[in-house]
Amino acid sequence: MKKIAILTSGGDSQGMNSAIRAVTRSALANNFEVYGVRRGFKGLIDNDFVKLGTKEVSDILYRGGTFLQSARSESFKTPEGQAKGVENLKAKGIDYVVVIGGDGSYRGAQALHRHGIKTYGLPGTIDNDIPLTDYTIGFDTTLNLVTDLVGNLRDTMSSHERVSVIETMGRNCGDIALQAGIASGVDAILIPEVEPDLEKVAASVKAGFDRGKSHSIIIVAEGAGEAPEVAKKIKELSGLDTRATVLGHIQRGGSPSSFDRVFSSRLGHRVIELIQEGITGVGLGIESNQLTHHTFDEIFNAKNTIDLKLYQIFQDLV
Numbered sequence: 001m002k003k004i005a006i007l008t009s010g011g012d013s014q015g016m017n018s019a020i021r022a023v024t025r026s027a028l029a030n031n032f033e034v035y036g037v038r039r040g041f042k043g044l045i046d047n048d049f050v051k052l053g054t055k056e057v058s059d060i061l062y063r064g065g066t067f068l069q070s071a072r073s074e075s076f077k078t079p080e081g082q083a084k085g086v087e088n089l090k091a092k093g094i095d096y097v098v099v100i101g102g103d104g105s106y107r108g109a110q111a112l113h114r115h116g117i118k119t120y121g122l123p124g125t126i127d128n129d130i131p132l133t134d135y136t137i138g139f140d141t142t143l144n145l146v147t148d149l150v151g152n153l154r155d156t157m158s159s160h161e162r163v164s165v166i167e168t169m170g171r172n173c174g175d176i177a178l179q180a181g182i183a184s185g186v187d188a189i190l191i192p193e194v195e196p197d198l199e200k201v202a203a204s205v206k207a208g209f210d211r212g213k214s215h216s217i218i219i220v221a222e223g224a225g226e227a228p229e230v231a232k233k234i235k236e237l238s239g240l241d242t243r244a245t246v247l248g249h250i251q252r253g254g255s256p257s258s259f260d261r262v263f264s265s266r267l268g269h270r271v272i273e274l275i276q277e278g279i280t281g282v283g284l285g286i287e288s289n290q291l292t293h294h295t296f297d298e299i300f301n302a303k304n305t306i307d308l309k310l311y312q313i314f315q316d317l318v
Helices: 016-029 040-046 079-091 103-114 139-160 175-184 198-210 227-238 248-252 258-276 296-301 308-317
Strands: 003-008 033-037 049-052 096-101 118-123 163-168 188-190 216-221 242-246 282-287 290-295
Touching: 003 016, 003 040, 016 033, 016 096, 016 258, 033 040, 040 079, 079 103, 096 103, 096 258, 103 118, 103 296, 118 258, 139 163, 139 175, 139 216, 139 248, 139 258, 163 175, 163 227, 175 188, 175 216, 175 308, 188 198, 198 216, 198 227, 216 227, 227 242, 258 282, 258 290, 282 296, 290 296
Parallel strands: 003 033, 003 096, 096 118, 118 282, 163 216, 163 242, 188 216
Antiparallel strands: 033 049, 282 290
8 A cells, every 4th residue: 555644844824734635535535545744844753643534634624724733843954854754754664745835845855855755745835935836825815814904904094094014924025915915905015026115105105195095004025124114214204103013923824715725625636646647756836727746956946936017017006
């Protein structure tokens, strides 16, 4: 009987549980024996495995986070840590490993592949920053969550005639801020891909209040600036009452959206098809609504870019 292990690594994202469920049930339907690895690559080193059946993955489709839990492991970056993880996998007769996570998780999966373990990466990160896939697991849920939170803040900012600077996650990729900003009709978007001009932003916000607006919303990706500092600068330049809100880890929580549940299910099912096709050492994704796969080297050598056409659209609509 073929044996497959599943682990989640790095920051959690909504839809990871959906992906675990899809891989598990698809594998069981094809006579695999399935194991979960608790706490990511750390659990791989610690030999922390749990056998998964249909019951173990019941009622997790709509739960946020990851029931296998996640952790970052500096030890797995060392040759000794990788050797221990491989040793534990081989001792259980596991030939296939599915890693759900972001860039660091993919690099761990590539390390396993180089040690002879057949690995597959599923893009699990809310930042939408994995190359060669249009979306990552959790991004759509976070986008909807942030859009709702911006709407809530707009209500109170309007009541008090204030400017709100809202900081989202996105250290190297501004997709959350950009797309949530468009969806929310904010007045300015600051992302790491575009050099910010706070003087221009402040002048635009001030002009809006001069025209009779009762509020203004600025959304900033963390890689483009910290909300308290941006708010302080906007207040200095405009003279307007400006408040900062850092959304933080609330963006990671909550039940996954329908899109993320279906997307994760498609990816999990596709892993088993790739195993049957003899394809391994790849990260999966979606491009033009078609599931795709690329080798880890291809993914690491590609540059992740956001759709700057969306930024142009925002500029024309603001």
